[in-house]
Amino acid sequence: MPTATATAQVPDQLGRFGPFGRRFVPETLMHALDQLTEEYERAKADPAFQKQLEGLLHTYVGRPSPLYFAERLTKKSGGAQIYLKREDLNHTGAHKINNTIGQTLLTLRMGKKRVIAETGAGQHGVATATACARFGLDCVVYMGEEDIRRQQLNVFNMRTMGAEVRPVTSGSRTLRDAINEAFRDWMGSVEDTHYIIGSVVGAHPFPMIVRDFQAVIGREARQQCLDTVGRLPDEVIACVGGGSNAAGMFYPFIEDEGVTLTGVEAGGRSDQPGDHASPLSYGSPGILHGSYSYVLQDDDGQTLDVHSISAGLDYPGVGPEHSYWKDTGRVQYTTCTDDDALATFQKMARLEGILPAIESSHAVSQAMKSAADRDPNDIVLVCLSGRGDKDVNEVARLTGQEL
Amino acid sequence: MSDDTPISLAFANVKSNQRLAFMPFITAGDPDTTMTQELIRTLSSAGVDLIEVGFPYSDPIADGPVIQASYTRALDSGITVEGILRAIAEAKTDDTPPLVAMVSYAIVFRHGVEKFVTDAKRAGFAGFIIPDLPGAEAAECFELVRSHGLDLVQLVAPTTPRERVQEILKSCSGFVYCVAVAGTTGERTDIADALLDQLRWLREETDLPLAVGFGISKPEHVEPLRELADGVIIGSGIVRHLERLAQGETDQKGTLDAIGELATEMVSATSGD
Numbered sequence: 001m002p003t004a005t006a007t008a009q010v011p012d013q014l015g016r017f018g019p020f021g022r023r024f025v026p027e028t029l030m031h032a033l034d035q036l037t038e039e040y041e042r043a044k045a046d047p048a049f050q051k052q053l054e055g056l057l058h059t060y061v062g063r064p065s066p067l068y069f070a071e072r073l074t075k076k077s078g079g080a081q082i083y084l085k086r087e088d089l090n091h092t093g094a095h096k097i098n099n100t101i102g103q104t105l106l107t108l109r110m111g112k113k114r115v116i117a118e119t120g121a122g123q124h125g126v127a128t129a130t131a132c133a134r135f136g137l138d139c140v141v142y143m144g145e146e147d148i149r150r151q152q153l154n155v156f157n158m159r160t161m162g163a164e165v166r167p168v169t170s171g172s173r174t175l176r177d178a179i180n181e182a183f184r185d186w187m188g189s190v191e192d193t194h195y196i197i198g199s200v201v202g203a204h205p206f207p208m209i210v211r212d213f214q215a216v217i218g219r220e221a222r223q224q225c226l227d228t229v230g231r232l233p234d235e236v237i238a239c240v241g242g243g244s245n246a247a248g249m250f251y252p253f254i255e256d257e258g259v260t261l262t263g264v265e266a267g268g269r270s271d272q273p274g275d276h277a278s279p280l281s282y283g284s285p286g287i288l289h290g291s292y293s294y295v296l297q298d299d300d301g302q303t304l305d306v307h308s309i310s311a312g313l314d315y316p317g318v319g320p321e322h323s324y325w326k327d328t329g330r331v332q333y334t335t336c337t338d339d340d341a342l343a344t345f346q347k348m349a350r351l352e353g354i355l356p357a358i359e360s361s362h363a364v365s366q367a368m369k370s371a372a373d374r375d376p377n378d379i380v381l382v383c384l385s386g387r388g389d390k391d392v393n394e395v396a397r398l399t400g401q402e403l
Numbered sequence: 404m405s406d407d408t409p410i411s412l413a414f415a416n417v418k419s420n421q422r423l424a425f426m427p428f429i430t431a432g433d434p435d436t437t438m439t440q441e442l443i444r445t446l447s448s449a450g451v452d453l454i455e456v457g458f459p460y461s462d463p464i465a466d467g468p469v470i471q472a473s474y475t476r477a478l479d480s481g482i483t484v485e486g487i488l489r490a491i492a493e494a495k496t497d498d499t500p501p502l503v504a505m506v507s508y509a510i511v512f513r514h515g516v517e518k519f520v521t522d523a524k525r526a527g528f529a530g531f532i533i534p535d536l537p538g539a540e541a542a543e544c545f546e547l548v549r550s551h552g553l554d555l556v557q558l559v560a561p562t563t564p565r566e567r568v569q570e571i572l573k574s575c576s577g578f579v580y581c582v583a584v585a586g587t588t589g590e591r592t593d594i595a596d597a598l599l600d601q602l603r604w605l606r607e608e609t610d611l612p613l614a615v616g617f618g619i620s621k622p623e624h625v626e627p628l629r630e631l632a633d634g635v636i637i638g639s640g641i642v643r644h645l646e647r648l649a650q651g652e653t654d655q656k657g658t659l660d661a662i663g664e665l666a667t668e669m670v671s672a673t674s675g676d
Binding site for chain 1: 509510
């Protein structure tokens with residue numbers, strides 16, 4: 001049941017999105033979070049910072065990314081018109097670089113020389129390694145052993161750009177454990193190191209900063225839609241793991257009441273615990289990685305293992321702003337199974353000549369379903385958050401092919 | 404804070420004997436709760452002043468590899484909060500020193516703060532350290548813990564600026580947990596000058612006892628702290644012995660003996676013997 005109307009005027013000073021968010025981290029990190037909050041506020045108000053960021057997004061990342069009418073996908077779906085926001089065409093192949101460029105500039109402003117990051121699919125790791133190479137910063141990326149196996153191409157790319165990739169062997173050896181290790185590193189290195197977190201998760205101000213840097217996606221898409229179609233879309237769809245591409249896509253539409261917003265979580269193999277990575281759909285509010293948000297936990301508050309075909313969505317928590325949007329009813333959240341995501345990956349390849357990231361395939365799958373139920377005059381806008389080159393080994397393995 | 408909680412009485416007693424308090428940390432349920440009960444008896448016999456009992460958590464970002472691995476072992480063996488509280492209630496006697504629960508807010512919140520505090524009190528706990536509930540975030544929880552006549556201990560880190568300390572102290576009772584090094588729990592070789600400076604100014608800010616942990620592992624670490632601190636905490640140095648047990652390098656009796664011996668040495672060192 002909606003508890004209040006969602007506004008874009010969040011979080012407050014304490015990092016609260018409604019009741020969600022806040023700061024549940026060891027005291028050792030509190031000063032660094034305060035420092036980061038202050039520096040971010042100064043940077044946000046500094047025209048020189050904004051100009052530098054915009055310049056890099058334009059000439060280095062390749063923004064604005066195009067808005068593309070997926071004609072054959074639309075025809076196949078048999079309903080509303082499907083438009084794709086092409087974040088896959090960014091430098092490094094995903095939306096992640098919007099955030100890493102911004103946070104790297106913050107790192108430089110704070111006078112820190114070393115950057116750490118966690119990565120799941122490897123896209124955030126690559127985007128961090130890229131930004132660090134560009135600005136000559138030391139870079140260490142924590143990555144679960146299981147993800148290193150699934151994403152060898154990205155591991156190679158990070159190392160080539162001079163980053164050190166540290167395998168994480170604790171717990172489930174995936175994104176959640178990589179975040180734990182990055183926090184542990186930061187506990188001891190906080191004086192000279194910035195932690196570039198890759199999603200809208202963690203303690204305040206991270207969910208706000210990452211959302212703001214990713215909001216360029218939604219701002220551009222909103223304007224492009226007005227320019228090409230002459231009106232706002234009827235529905236905007238994005239996949240949700242930690243939730244950064246969705247937060248960036250949705251945020252500029254939050255106060256456009258007529259626009260339906262749909263987040264798609266990783267439905268995995270089934271709705272049973274351990275078979276999916278859908279905290280908003282099947283979880284409950286709790287504490288993980290420094291913030292209060294929906295999470296998949298057992299009755300004792302221990303984090304549950306999760307599963308998804310996609311390393312980038314394989315996470316038991318979600319950004320606190322998504323929890324706020326869920327409880328206010330502003331965004332609806334649904335799931336897409338492994339099988340449907342895989343099938344959509346192949347449809348996109350055949351129909352549009354686009355290999356989408358397996359994460360983004362979750363969103364496209366839902367877009368096709370939603371479009372089928374809609375009027376042909378309706379507009380469905382999907383965030384194609386990344387490209388699928390990194391996934392070809394895994395897709396080949398799952399479909400019994402050899403590369 | 405002038406009230407007589409079990410924790411403040413323990414520190415008052417130590418002070419009147421011109422000693423430092425010694426507080427070992429043990430992981431509940433590593434490898435099982437029977438061992439936890441044996442450890443509490445062994446440490447009580449060795450004369451330790453308080454015992455910190457760690458509640459295993461799946462994602463402990465403040466803990467180093469030794470305690471994290473211990474938590475994982477305990478969780479793999481099926482430990483639950485209910486199991487821990489039952490074991491503690493059984494093991495606690497009138498001779499047991501005050502027990503302080505080291506527990507993640509993820510666990511406390513999941514159970515409901517009121518229920519967790521009530522259940523833990525009934526089991527025999529005297530206070531709580533919730534490492535991921537810093538400063539003002541702890542305000543509400545602090546009121547509740549105090550209303551039950553127990554203590555909520557807060558951490559002060561090397562990175563904590565002096566101007567932030569009063570905000571932390573507003574939600575702190577029993578003692579102040581002074582983190583010796585920026586970083587996770589674990590053993591270190593030296594006591595840093597920066598820590599000594601911090602203890603000096605902390606002393607000006609509060610009358611609460613100051614206990615130093617993170618990086619304390621052996622009797623030699625006590626002497627430099629004698630004039631500035633009121634207590635020392637050893638975590639990984641104790642849990643290291645549980646790791647040796649898990650790796651089959653020793654047996655249960657050997658582990659209890661080794662931990663008992665370290666505790667006796669520490670009690671002796673904190674007494675200035």
